Amino acid sequence: MLTWLLLILVLIALTILGTWFWGRIFGRGEVLPPMDEPASVIRDNRELIRGGDVAGVRFEMVTRGYRPDQVDDAIATLQAELAQARSELTQPRPDHHA
Template structure:
C-alpha cells in the first residue's frame, strides 16, 4: 500500500515538473505581442480601405478570434464605401436635364 502512495506522489511530482518545464521551453502560449495603440490601428485600417489595399488590414488577435470593435469598424467603413459607390452610380445613371 505504501508503494502505491509513493508511486502516486512521484507521478504527481513528475506531472508538476513536466508542466513547469514545458512552460519554460515553449512559453505560455502567447499568440502575438500586443499591437500598437487601438486607435492608431483603426486609423491605419481605414487608410488601407480608402486606398483599396485590403491586404494590409490588420486586427489584434484575442483569445476567441479578433477584437470585435476593430472588425466592426472595418465592416462599417466598407459599408459606407459601398453606399457612396451606389449613390455615385445612381447620380451618374440619371438622365441629364437640358
C-alpha cells in the first residue's frame, strides 16, 4: 500500500515538473503576439477596408470569439463603402461631346 502511495506521489511530481519543463521550452502556446490598443485596431481596420484590403482586417480574440466593437465597426465601414460604391454606380455620367 505504501508503495502505491509513493508511486502516485512520484507520478504527480513528474507530471508537474514535466509540464513546467515543457512550458519553459515551448512556451505557453500563444500563437499571435498581443494586438495594439482596441482604438488603433479599429482605426487600422478602417484604413484597410477603405484601401480595399478586406483580407488584411484583423480582430482581437476574446473569450468567446472576437471583440464585438471591432467587428461591428468593420461591418459598418464595409456597409458605408458598399453604399458609396452603389451610389457612384447609379449616378448618371455626363456626356462629353466635342
